[in-house]
Amino acid sequence: MYPRSFADSDGDGLGDLPGITSRLGHLVELGVDALWLSPFYTSPQADGGYDVADYRSVDPIFGDLADADALIDAAHTNGLRVIIDLVPNHTSALHPWFAAALAAGPGSPERDRYLFRDGRGPDGSLPPNNWTSVFRGPAWTRVPDGQWYLHLFDPGQPDLNWDNPQVRSEFEDVLRFWMDRGVDGVRVDVAHGLVKQSGLPDAGEQAPGDNDYVHTGPMWDQDGVHDIFRSWRKVLDQYPGQRILVAEAWVSPLERLARYVRGDEMHQAFNFEYLQAAWRAADQRTVITRSLAATALVGATTTWVLSNHDLIRHATRLGYPAGTVLPQGIGPDDPQPDAELGLRRARAATLLILGLPGSAYLYQGEELGLPEDIWLSDGARQDPIWNRSGHTVRGRDGCRVPPPWDGWQPSYGFGPTSASWLPQPEIWANYALSGQRGVPGSTYEMYRTALSLRREFGLGAGTLAWVDDFGPDVVAFRNRGLLVIANIGTTPVALPPTLRIHHASTPLPPDTHVLPVDVTLWAS
Numbered sequence: 001m002y003p004r005s006f007a008d009s010d011g012d013g014l015g016d017l018p019g020i021t022s023r024l025g026h027l028v029e030l031g032v033d034a035l036w037l038s039p040f041y042t043s044p045q046a047d048g049g050y051d052v053a054d055y056r057s058v059d060p061i062f063g064d065l066a067d068a069d070a071l072i073d074a075a076h077t078n079g080l081r082v083i084i085d086l087v088p089n090h091t092s093a094l095h096p097w098f099a100a101a102l103a104a105g106p107g108s109p110e111r112d113r114y115l116f117r118d119g120r121g122p123d124g125s126l127p128p129n130n131w132t133s134v135f136r137g138p139a140w141t142r143v144p145d146g147q148w149y150l151h152l153f154d155p156g157q158p159d160l161n162w163d164n165p166q167v168r169s170e171f172e173d174v175l176r177f178w179m180d181r182g183v184d185g186v187r188v189d190v191a192h193g194l195v196k197q198s199g200l201p202d203a204g205e206q207a208p209g210d211n212d213y214v215h216t217g218p219m220w221d222q223d224g225v226h227d228i229f230r231s232w233r234k235v236l237d238q239y240p241g242q243r244i245l246v247a248e249a250w251v252s253p254l255e256r257l258a259r260y261v262r263g264d265e266m267h268q269a270f271n272f273e274y275l276q277a278a279w280r281a282a283d284q285r286t287v288i289t290r291s292l293a294a295t296a297l298v299g300a301t302t303t304w305v306l307s308n309h310d311l312i313r314h315a316t317r318l319g320y321p322a323g324t325v326l327p328q329g330i331g332p333d334d335p336q337p338d339a340e341l342g343l344r345r346a347r348a349a350t351l352l353i354l355g356l357p358g359s360a361y362l363y364q365g366e367e368l369g370l371p372e373d374i375w376l377s378d379g380a381r382q383d384p385i386w387n388r389s390g391h392t393v394r395g396r397d398g399c400r401v402p403p404p405w406d407g408w409q410p411s412y413g414f415g416p417t418s419a420s421w422l423p424q425p426e427i428w429a430n431y432a433l434s435g436q437r438g439v440p441g442s443t444y445e446m447y448r449t450a451l452s453l454r455r456e457f458g459l460g461a462g463t464l465a466w467v468d469d470f471g472p473d474v475v476a477f478r479n480r481g482l483l484v485i486a487n488i489g490t491t492p493v494a495l496p497p498t499l500r501i502h503h504a505s506t507p508l509p510p511d512t513h514v515l516p517v518d519v520t521l522w523a524s
Contacts, residue, residue, distance in 0.1 A: 001364040002038045002309045003062055004048070005402040005422070008415030015402065017063040019415070021071045023405075024078050026433070030367055030444075031451030034081035036187050036246075038309055040068070044094050046156035047135075047384050048309075048400075050085075050189060051092035055174045072182045081184035083246065088171050089190040090157040098158055106147050113167055115150040115159050116143075117200065130202045131219060136389040139219075150200075152193060152219060154384045162194045162228060175235050185244035186236075188229075191260065191269075192249040195224035221251045229265040244268065246303075254294040261300035268359060271303050275311070278323040279345055281488040284475045285466070288356065292464060295358075301460075302358035306349055307366050313399050316372035318345035328385065329394025330374045343369050344518045347446055347505040348486055351520035352475065354450045355484035357462045362447075365403035368431045369443035373401040375425045382422070397422055407432035441507040449503050453522065457482050474515075486520040499523040 007019030017040060027035060039049035040062040049059065058064050075082050091098060097113050104110035106118075117128035119142065127140035128148055140148040141155045150159045160167050175186065197218035204217065215221070229245065236243040247260045247269035260269045277287040295302045306314040312326060319342025320326065320335075327334065346369065353360050376398055378386075383395030401422045405413030407429035411420045429435075436442035454460065462480035470476050473489025482502070487493050492514040501508065504521040515521060 001035060002048075002400055003040050005400050005414075006364055007405070008402075008411070008419070011415050011417035011419060012061075013411075013415065013417070013419030013421045014061050015414070015421075016061065017058065017067040017071050021067070021074050024074055024080065027080060028078050029448070031448055031455065032080070032362065034083055034184065035075065036083040036185075036361070037085060039085045039087060039189075043092055044156065046092065047154050048382075050087050051090070051094075051154065051157045052087050053092040053094045053096075055086075055171075056177050069181060076182065082182070083185035083187055083244070084178055084183050085189055086171070086174065086186045087189045088160065088162075089193045090151065090153060090159045093156045093158055101149075102143060105145055111147075113161055113164050115161050115196070115200070116147045117150070119146070119148050129200050131200075131217075132203075133388065134215075135385050136393065150196075152190075154388070159196075160194075162224070168228065168231070172231065172235050175232060179236065179239050179243060184242070185246060185267075186232075187246040187248060188266070189248055191229070191247040191266075192221045192225060192251050193219060194228055195222040197222055215250045216252075221249070221256060226259065226262075226265060229260065233264055233266070246270070254290050255297075258294040258298050258300065261295060262298045263300075268301065268303050270305055270308075270361070272305075274353075275305050279318055279349065279488060280322050281473045281475050281486075283322075284352070284486070284488065288464070288475075289466075292357070302356075303361060304353035304356055304358060305361040305363075306346070306353060307363040307399065308361070309363065309400055310396050311399060313363070313366065313370060313372045314349060315339075315342045315346035315366070315369055316374065318342045318349065319371075327393060329383070329396060329398055330372055331378065331394050332375055334374070336374065337371075339371060341518070342371065343443070344506060347443060348488075348518050348520040350447070351450055351503070351505040351522065352484065352486045354454050355459060355477075355479060355482065355520075355522060357460060357464055357479055359460060360454075363399075365431075367444050367447040368403060368433060368436060370403055370428075370431055372398040373422075373425055374398060375427075376401065376422065380423055401425075401428075404428040404432040406434040408434070446503075446505060450522075453482075453503055470515075481524060483523045484520065485515060485523065487515045487517055490517060492516050495523075 004015045006015045007023045008015050009018040040058055041052045042054035042057045042059045043049045043051050058068050072082050100110040101114050118124050120126040124146050131139040133139045135153050139152055142148050151157050201218050245266040247266045249260050249269050251257050257269050260266050271291055274287050277283045291302045316337050319337025381397045383397045385393050385395035402414040402420050410418040412428050436444035457480045459479050465478045467476040470493050475486040477484055495513050495515055502522045506519045
């Protein structure tokens with residue numbers, strides 16, 4: 001969940017920790033096992049909290065440490081585990097360390113905690129290398145004394161120097177701080193970016209595509225990151241119960257990703273290669289097979305994910321022709337998706353991933369079938385990508401609009417007033433939880449049934465066996481006695497008359513003998 005967009009307890013238009021605590025019953029009813037919270041630490045919010053000024057405190061817009069403790073305790077009381085987001089690649093430019101680095105000057109121990117370098121050219125007026133920011137523009141900013149500092153993201157997010165022992169010690173202490181408060185796991189932001197190639201050499205020519213999420217070059221996926229995560233694993237293993245590390249690592253191929261989940265490193269890594277796979281049967285089978293094989297080599301499980309706070313929601317992505325390359329963010333003047341097709345495919349894709357062995361991550365609002373907010377006005381956008389791209393890339397705000405809880409309430413039940421930090425479109429009333437709970441065939445009830453059956457059959461801990469009986473346009477497999485069949489073709493598929501159907505992404509007649517297009521069913 002994205003805390004500023006989940007639930008607002010005080011009516012200021014920003015979601016907060018007490019708001020999340022008040023809505024834990026929804027997560028229990030939905031049937032999830034854990035909640036992962038995006039950052040809620042003290043931050044100037046230059047990048048939605050991923051610019052951290054104090055890793056041991058809560059930003060006042062979200063509450064305070066007592067609110068964090070109350071949320072953790074309430075989650076545990078409700079049988080939910082809590083995963084927090086740790087941001088170790090960079091701090092905020094307002095972090096005390098960075099203020100000290102600026103004050104101390106070149107060559108100081110304070111400056112060595114970050115990646116400061118002299119510029120190139122006769123007067124040092126050129127950046128130290130040709131690296132570019134993920135948020136567009138140069139990855140270097142010059143300070144008044146003439147040196148430059150590296151920021152792979154926003155200038156307000158200076159990169160840390162992970163060759164510095166103080167940096168390593170600090171983050172191990174931060175891990176202990178939150179483990180001591182009862183947190184069950186940590187999702188590690190930009191896990192593949194902590195270590196840069198020695199000497200910070202120029203990068204090769206980079207592909208300009210807005211949809212090129214996999215990061216390559218001397219600033220990504222360096223072997224030294226694994227030493228860091230081995231040391232973190234030792235910290236977590238000192239605590240009772242199951243405490244986990246989850247990697248956000250945009251790396252390819254999958255065999256490189258699997259290195260992050262070796263037995264003495266992290267427990268899970270998000271499978272972005274699956275997320276980017278086209279809605280075609282051959283593509284789905286290939287990436288599923290490769291994913292399971294890669295993690296099996298290191299004795300780990302695979303994760304499956306379709307949406308998150310950084311990407312266009314899959315109910316919108318899947319409304320375009322399979323394989324369409326989309327920009328990072330969609331506006332009202334861009335080519336528009338087929339909303340009905342997108343939701344139908346999104347439900348089928350969800351039932352497909354929930355039938356797979358491994359772990360599945362859901363993003364707030366997808367259980368309601370929420371699409372991307374493609375109606376968001378450019379004037380309302382707050383993502384730094386929008387500004388740093390010169391207003392040419394709309395960014396991630398469209399997937400972060402607060403979801404609708406009640407179609408008849410101000411801000412659709414997001415808070416007690418009509419305030420919402422991003423404006424909610426009128427169409428949100430059609431997706432509100434209040435209009436879906438208890439309604440047969442609704443997207444919400446489809447998710448609830450699927451999660452209940454997933455637990456009943458133990459699918460997460462199962463194994464996959466492919467079934468080739470239904471033709472090339474169908475993805476079919478068995479897992480723990482359950483037959484999963486997804487029709488990703490263009491024509492209905494005949495079903496054996498003896499099948500007992502347990503669930504389907506689109507309601508089917510009880511005596512059906514055909515599987516319609518863009519529908520997934522579970523049967524035995």
